[in-house]
Structures are given as C-alpha cells and as structure tokens.
Amino acid sequence: MAVTVKVEPAGRSLWDEPVRISASGLSPGQRVTLRASLRDERDALFRAHARYCADAGGRLDLARSPALGGSFAGLEPMGLLWALEPDKPLVRLMKRDVQKPFVVELELLEGHDPEPGRLLGRTLHERHFLGPGVRREPVRAGRVRGTLFLPPGAGPFPGIIDLFGSGGGLCEYRASLLAGHGFAVLALAYFRFEDLPKQLDILNLDYFEEAVDFMLQHPEVKGPSVGLVGFSKGGDLCLSMASFLKGITAIVLINACVANTLASLHYKDMIIPDLGMDLEKKRVTESGLLNFVDVWNNPLKEPYCQSVIPLEKAQGPFLFIVGLDDQSWKSEFYAHIASERLQAHGKNKPQIIFYPGTGHCIDPPYFPPSLASVHSVLGEAVFYGGEPKAHSRAQVDAWQQIQTFFHKHLNGKTSVMTSKI
Structure with missing residues (x-):
C-alpha cells in the first residue's frame, strides 16, 4: 500500500x-x-x-x-x-x-x-490570506495611505482601522484575514510608506481623523462609527484616536502603552509629548539580544505623566490583549493604569485578557511566535519575550476574542464567523 x-x-x-x-x-x-x-x-x-x-x-x-x-x-x-x-x-x-x-x-x-x-x-x-470574494483596494485618498479589504457580498459592513507598530510601512495580513470574517478593514500606514514621513518625529492626529472620515464616507462601511485595532505603537495611537476623534467605538489594544510614545502627537492646539526613555537602562540578554522593557519612563511620575493619553475623553468599549512576558514594555502595568483611569472618569471597566508565557508580538493564529528578531527601524536584534507553545496558544485564543468583541460591538452579534477557502 x-x-x-x-x-x-x-x-x-x-x-x-x-x-x-x-x-x-x-x-x-x-x-x-x-x-x-x-x-x-x-x-x-x-x-x-x-x-x-x-x-x-x-x-x-x-x-x-x-x-x-x-x-x-x-x-x-x-x-x-x-x-x-x-x-x-x-x-x-x-x-x-x-x-x-x-x-x-x-x-x-x-x-x-x-x-x-x-x-x-x-x-x-x-x-x-485573501478569502473567497474578499476584495483588496489600495487607498490613496487625500493624505490617507493604506489598503481597504472588503468582505464578499453586499455591504455595508462594520468597519475597522488596523494599525501596526514602530516598524513602519504597510502591514496587510491581519486586515486581510479579518475581512474574511465579515469586516471592512483599512490597513493604515503612517510612516515609512510611499510619500508618508520616513521617520517617527512628529505625528498629527489630523491624519488619522482623515482616515476615520474616509471609512465613514465609504459606501460599503456601516456607520455611525468604526472600530480600531492597534498593536504596540499602533495601540497608543488607537487610544489617542478614541480620546479625541469622533465616530469611533470598540477598540482592541494589543500590548499597548497608556502614554504617547516615540514621537510627539499634535492635534489642533494640543501637543502630547513623547513618554521618552532612558537608553542606559537597556539590557543585553545572554544571547546578545537587546531588551528594552526597562528603558521607558514611568508614566505615573512627573514630568512623564504629561504623556499619558487623557482617557477621560475616550470612547469605548475597550479590549486589552496583554502578553505577560512582553519584553518590549510593561503592557500589564499599562493596561492596569488605563483600566483605573477609565473607571475613575465614569467609563466602563475595559475587558483585559492576560496571556502567560506570551511576549510582545501577538499575531493571528499559526504564525511562528516572534520571540526575537532584527527590528526593521533600529537594525538591531531585539528580544520580545514569550515561550513558543504558550505564545502560539495565546495567538489562537486572542484571534477569537478579537472577532467576538468586534462582532458584538460593531455588528450586534456574539458568534464568530469562520471563513473557508
């Protein structure tokens, strides 16, 4: 045989x-x-x-x-x-x-x-990465640069804006997969892509406001609001968007900081400074990898608390996805601060899911856990944390949690759609 x-x-x-x-x-x-x-x-x-x-x-x-x-x-x-x-x-x-x-x-x-x-x-x-009938549309609308993914069939569909972290460029794989589950998803670039700024020096929230307007004016996006999903630096940008911009509800934050990081954020007559860091506190692992978990300034202390995003204005609900072995920054600590501040201002308690043995880079299911790699901007080998088996399980569960959250708060559903190809 x-x-x-x-x-x-x-x-x-x-x-x-x-x-x-x-x-x-x-x-x-x-x-x-x-x-x-x-x-x-x-x-x-x-x-x-x-x-x-x-x-x-x-x-x-x-x-x-x-x-x-x-x-x-x-x-x-x-x-x-x-x-x-x-x-x-x-x-x-x-x-x-x-x-x-x-x-x-x-x-x-x-x-x-x-x-x-x-x-x-x-x-x-x-x-x-593209399910049957999922449409991919490059977006060059005004200043907005990205790619819109639309599910098969007749819309309008609940809309989501997807932001990645400090590596820059345009990452489409999470947005394309989410579109297969019934969402119109804009993978949004904000630096190191086409005519966008090459470096993270200053960020203007007006750019992200223009992206929200683009989504809400699109005939296949269901209003009156859109959801946000942000990882790492993209997460604190999502917090800022939820705090200052209209037309936003349902925010997923994957290992995000409660303060504005890496570049000052400008909006109208407001400036939120960068939290800043002390690079002398960086560590080198036995394998020669850089560990940045301790370099960030404490957002609870002066003058660094001026970088904390003013969550009293934030529109929820929120879902925090937290890797308990995040070695890029103290995601568990930041999630607790965000939860306390939201509740102190009369907001609903956010949903926080903690994943033991899980590092910084939480991807969709079945991606090999990225425990360390050469950072695309720094050009140096960085340790992100995590244990492979636990991290892999977390990615599967987090993916289901994200879909359930968005279906509930954007679509009024509690079940998770499954795509076949």
Missing part, C-alpha cells in the same frame, strides 16, 4: 484556519519524521520537524498522535506551522504580499533523527 500524506482541507486553506495533517499506508508502529518548510517573499527558508510513530493500523493523525520530539513535543496538530524557524537566525516570518499564498511543503521520512531515512511521501499545501 502506497504511503499518502494528506492535508485537509485539500490543496488550500486560509492562514488562520486550522488544518488536519495525516498519513496512511505505513506499517503498524512505524517510526517516521514529518518535515514542514516554506519560503517567504524574500526567499528566506523556514523549517520545522517532528518525530512520530504510526498507530496499529499504519496511520498517523496529528490531531491524535503526539510528537515524540523535534521542533516540539506532545499533541500539537498545528505544530509544524507555529514551530517553523528561520534557517537564518532572527528573521521573522511576515506576509508582505497578501495576494499570494505561502506554499507549505510537507515531507514524510522513514525513521527518526538524527538521520531520518528515505522519503516516503510528500505534499504541498497553499496557505492564503
């Missing part, structure tokens, strides 16, 4: 969709090694492997068969994806072109490490 390696759904799936990996035609109890690999748009190679034993019927099902070692151990049906590691150290797996899938190669080899034997079976599987 020929050995067959199978991935279900067959051929292709969405990146945030779990798959079932199995093999058949093996001998009872046969020792085998499964290897996964993919190349990103820059030809960087990422690989993972795990050792298994076939069951009494000569079958292998990763949903039932625990890995005996390798890149991970135990029952991990999606381990061959979340455990992918770069051949070149400190390279982060990111999706730069959501119009093209990642192609994952799976190989089944005879025996276990250190020297698995002959190739028994092989298959390719495409992991897509």
